[in-house]
Amino acid sequence: MIEVIKPGPYATVQDLGRPGYAHLGVPYSGAADTTALRLANRLVGNPEGHAGIELTFGGASLAFPAGAWVAVTGAPCPLISAGAGMTVPVRAGMGAPFWVPAGGELRFGTPARGLRTYVAVRGGIAVEPVLGSRSTDSLSGLGPAVLRPGTVLPVGPVDGLAEISVDVAPLREPGPAVLRVVPGPRDDWFVPGALKELCGRPYEVTQDSNRVGVRLSGPVLERARQGELPSEGMVAGAVQVPPSGQPIIFLADHPPTGGYPVIAVLSAADLSTAAQLRPGDTTRFTLRKTPT
């Protein structure tokens, strides 16, 4: 098991989400940056869909009463492994499996870039699943509670897991993000130049962004049609435009249906990039070139 000494600004348990229930009003949820969670799991020999911990702005401390193999990916944090008879705390590395001895403690600093850091433990976080997933859904409240000081997280069995066979994986650099988009499904609700406007000047990520969506401030996307769009199914990566004309990129906890038109949808490969945008970052959109 792992004990949360402090969770940092916001930390939750996440796996790859809760598929198959959107028609019942259940968000997909799961890790916002699935690329990072999958990598962290592979590094410790877990199946990619095991549950890990998603930190927001780092800042956490985790205690390990029993020893465990751990890997940390996503937004790069200063990382210190302490305690357990170590004379000096050791600086641990991102993107590489390492052993935390029994009685050890992992301390995460604040990432200089990026937003979400993922912690995988060999065996996975074994909280009780809800509708087939261990993810905390911040929109609907399904799944385990948000981590607090004192939260105890069980770790699953390690027998039968793959060997740990990778020393270190190159980390994706959270950088100045250019997000590729596919137009539609409702680009015809906007004035003819709106897609060009979306892909023109950069947008800034605002403070009220969260796991539901990245809220942006920048060029206003003007509608050609007024009135309300009948509620329709929404996908992750949808760039939804409320009446303010300021777009929102839907992340893992987005509502499964919505009534504001979606001008474009992020290329699937860029969803993880969007999930690492932090308030104050700027980002640009570009039309995806070749259809896949």
Place this chain on the structure above:
Amino acid sequence: MIRAAGEHGLLVETGSLEVSHRLDALLRAERPGSVVEIVPGPETVLVVAPGADQLRLRERLTDLARAAAEPPSGDRTAGTPAVVVPVVYDGADLADVAGETGLTPEEVVARHSGRELVVGWLGFSPGFAYLTGLDPVLHVSRLATPRTSVPVGSVAIAGPHSAVYPSASPGGWRLLGRTDLRVWDVRADPPSLFRPGTRVRFEPA
């Protein structure tokens, strides 16, 4: 018309809720490869299928949408019985709704429970079903200021819809009453008593 919703999603325009429901049923029966989500809406069905051959899926959806657009043969209400929801009509807004519609509270109850409703789609929160087919006399606006918490099991109306709150949540719908029937339970399979197309009848308890 079928619109792309990103690389993994296709949004099929059905033009009506009934066609959405028929397409939803056809898709659930067939489950074309890689389909993860089928989300019917009032005029669309969203199909999410990561890794699917989008061209082939689009062709199949075109055929299924065409079949769904045909009026059904036979009695579509045959088979599954309607879900009966017993209601204690003592809601905080019952008197206001009566005043606004020019009815007595008893008449509001009679009109609310007098017709069979159909689940249009779910959204807002897990298990929150938008019930369609409400008596037009009962189409009232939402509260100007939503309540910060509406108790689980509240039976409410707003606009052309009725609903049963599946869990406690904020809400601006007008409360007519409450039911003990559990419409949402994460431990049940399926977790929701209501699915798109489910027929529902309210009954004074």
